[in-house]
Amino acid sequence: MRLLKNLIICLIFCFHYGFSQQASTPVKKVVEAIKQKQELTQKSLVKNVTFKNIGPTIMSGRVVDLDVNPNNPNEFYVGYASGGVWYTVNNGSTFEPILDTSNTQNVGDIAVDWKTKTIWVGTGENNSSRSSYAGIGILKSTDKGKTWVNVGLPDSHHIGRILINPNNSDEVVIGVTGHLYSSNNERGIYKTTDGGKTWEQKLFVDDVSGVIDVQHAPNNYNIMFASSWTKDRKAWNFNGSGNNSAIYKSTDAGGTWTKITTQESGFPTGNGVGRIGLAVFNENIIYALHDSQFRRKEDSKKEEKHGLVKEDFKTMTAESFLNLEDKKLNGFLKTNGFQEKYRAENVKQMIRSGNVKPIDLAKYLENANTMLFDTPVIGAEVYKSVDGGKTWKKTHDDYIDGLYYSYGYYFGEIRVDLQNKDAIYIMGVPILKSKDGGKTFVSISKENVHADHQALWINPKKQGHLINGNDGGLNMSYDDGESWEKLNVNSVGQFYAINVDNETPYNVYGGLQDNGVWVGAHNASKNKLWQQEGQYPWQRLMGGDGMHIQIDNRNSNIVYTGYQFGNYFRINRDTKARKYIQPKHELGENPYRFNWQTPILLSPHNQDILYLGGNKLMRSMNQGDDWEAISNDLTNGGKKGNVAYGTLTSISESPFQFGLIYTGSDDGLIHVTKNGGGSWQNISNNLPKNLWVSRVIASKHKKERVYVTLNGYRWDDFSVYAYMSDDYGNTWKKISSNIPLSPVNVIKEDSKNENILYLGTDNSAYVSFNNGLQWEVFSKGLPSVAVHDIVVQSKANDLLLGTHGRSIYKTNIAHFQKMNASKMNQSIVLFDIEDVKYSTRWGSSFRAWSKVNEPSINIKFYTNKAEEKEIKILSENNSELAQIKVKSDKGFNNFDYDLTISEKAQKTLMKENTSVKINKADNGKYYLPKGIYTVQIESDKKAFEVN
DSSP states (O other): OHHHHHHHHHHHHHHHHOTTOOOOOOHHHHHHHHHHHHHHHHHOTTTTOOOEEEEOOSSOOOEEEEEEOTTOTTOEEEEETTTEEEEESSTTSSOEEOOTTSSOOOEEEEEEETTTTEEEEEESOSSOSTTOOOOOSEEEESSTTSSOEEOSOTTOOOEEEEEEETTEEEEEEEEEOOOSSSOOSSOEEEEESSTTSSOEEEEOOBTTEEEEEEEEETTEEEEEEEEEEEOEEOSSOEEOOOTTOEEEEESSTTSSOEEOOOTTSSSOOSTTEEEEEEEESSSSOEEEEEEEEEEOOOOSSOOOOOSOOGGGGGSOOHHHHHTSOHHHHHHHHHHTTOOTTOOHHHHHHHHHHTSSOTHHHHHHTOOHHHHHHSOOEEEEEEEEESSTTSOOEESOSSOOTTSSTTOGGGOOOEEEOTTOTTOEEEESSSEEEESSTTSSOEEOOOTTSOSOEEEEEEOSSSTTOEEEEETTEEEEESSTTSSOEEOOOSOOOBEEEEEEOOOSSOEEEEEETTTEEEEEETTOOOSTHHHHHTOOSEEEEEOSSOOOOEEOSSOTTEEEEEETTTEEEEEETTTOOEEEOOOOOOBTBOOOOOOTTOOEEEETTEEEEEEEESSSEEEESSTTSSOEEOSSOOSSOOOSSSSOOSOEEEEEEOTTSTTOEEEEETTSOEEEESSTTSSOEEOOTTSOSSOEEEEEEEOSSOTTOEEEEEEOGGGTOOOOEEEEESSTTSSOEEOOTTOOSOOEEEEEEOSSOTTOEEEEESSOEEEESSTTSSOEEOOTTOOSOOEEEEEEETTTTEEEEEEBSSOEEEEEOHHHHTOOHHHHTSSEEEOOOOOBOOOTTTTOBSSTTSOBOOOOEEEEEEESSOEEEEEEEEOTTOOEEEEEEEEEOSEEEEEEEOOEEOHHHHHHHHHHOTTOOOOOOTTSOEEOOSEEEEEEETTEEEEEEEO
């Protein structure tokens, strides 16, 4: 009987939470993976390959928290959701990244003990968006961020809040949100009294309810309030409320907790209670910002209706439809974006023939997203307690419309000015302030402030001084939000996708989370000179959540890009013309399902042909003007939920054959067609099931070859899934080999060397020189950040990484492309050296106070063992001009030679060529004159020219 009962419970749970759920990765494996990556980094053949961040900076990434020195507000720290922690001592004019030496850049909350300068970072973003990445526990630094120690809670994944006792820096209370996509027990309230050496769980609600916010009374650390949050996110659905969302109180510094939002308290209770943010003015006055998921009551006052609405057609008969005025019906069709062919006369004929029914007009407009955005929930509401949380009362009579819409789970922050108990600020799509305790609100969002607000600091000693963190970065105000300065100087953009064109210099394009699509030259200068010149070197192409970009290789002014859920455009950058090109389903068919990151692809065989993936593969033969579906549904058919699911995520067409196309879906299916969509074959049966296909890539070196990466992030499965097939996907070979646990986002082939692969995970980028048998991790200049996209610019031989948190990185890979198995075993391989332009200004400065002009050339070499190398610079007559000793690691090495020579070498050169005169420079050094020179390391030589 008990067995049957347990089975029934299991079936109910599986039905509600998804029957085919993958197993989340055990914390033990996560901890092991961190250690494995550290060891791999030390041994990596490419650990000396330097990446340069090329920006951009003017559009930023999501800020999650701020911590400001109360005695010197010019000094503060800012935490970015996936961009690390940055530090400023000059009021935000410049920042220094301080989390780069850690094993993650994913931040949920930060707290600083300003007396001891100790920094605490709760890793894993505290929001629950589709790009909120898991952390690795609690990090602590006692040297201002130079080094970090992981002090526990590695299975927390996401941290809500950190509170340090102002009178005892070893006493810390942590609110743990817990896993995002799976249940776990390491959530709730944790406390340490020994600086993080040991932790005790002081509040556990249940394994799907974590603590999103904790606050203490400003002058009494013993009095604390915490908010629990019950939520369930899946790839196809998000439920952001539940019975166990509530407010708790502690009177012993977090030691014990009592639930205070009971049915008698006046605060909402039950299944519709969503995320709750807290602000504490004193021991008695507390504010709570509640994302109410309870449904709104129907308005008894029926508004006068103007025109037809979607709901009318759900119950309308065919006879009533045919009696509609054509003008009225056409107004509805045009307003709601029906295709031009669907106008009153045509649609009525379709109804007469019985091909469609009136309800089909409503269905035409409905997809998974309408369930999320059209849901009539109460949304944001503010409650106040004046008796220490015993009773609560809503502060306002009307709805706070236009703040949360239906995705309040993404916000939930409220602040109170400690100088005015009636001054509160609530954050959502705008930021609102109230000066009457929440009775009325006004917006303080301005033209240079991003719409989505996540963090706010209010100066407790100077009224009107605010620092705001949002999805677009940082803003500062000194007049209570009437005007704002933008503090975006950090490269912390959250890129979903990047691409490049073939211009000289080539341009880089990128789509950013909530910050649109931008384009800029790859060598654009990263400095503030643009403020004087009036033109930032990167330009925005469009807004929204920026997505994939395709550039016509015949005319780089023609760009295809768009925003979330398949809203794509064809843009002419020259004429500024823009055309909306999203494919439309036929009336009577189910709406197409489009992924948040809908894939698009220009055919390598004909740049007029564009592919776009919904749940079917669409093809346009005329640049997106007209579309046809060239497949049936290439997914498992979707799931009931409020997020589009059962959608295509990746498209690739072989450069060897037109119509040899691969697709991948978010529910784990991979298909191939060899005849342009005439027939399709499922080639994923022998791969792990139900995982997100992050990439499918047709090889540019071998027709039969294809690569696939799968991503388990949306199951909290951090395993590495990478595969290669040499027979069109009939059989697969796993190529993840030695990559430590981390979900895979992208794989790319090198453009010239078929043995080289590049791969990006949620915390690193890797290269393999033997088709995935072994991988080397990049690290120099590159923190442990999510790499979402990789592009190789073939003409420049540049490798570009699009990161979700630290903008775009670049390195040159020409020397990689010349390697093969034989060279990897050689003692020394010296690579080509770029020529350098001679200048008479070497060793001198433009003005007395200017920097000295010092030249250099970069010398790259590979060695198969770590040892000191002797490098010689030789003249055309083979005379030795300079000798340099360099410590080398096994693998790729490089060093900069400053072109200086000794006085003895100067005399030697002047004897070899009596027409050459080499004078001592202003800085007392001699430099190489014009001529051809040779670099020699052991038996290998390479020439370069000073011209």
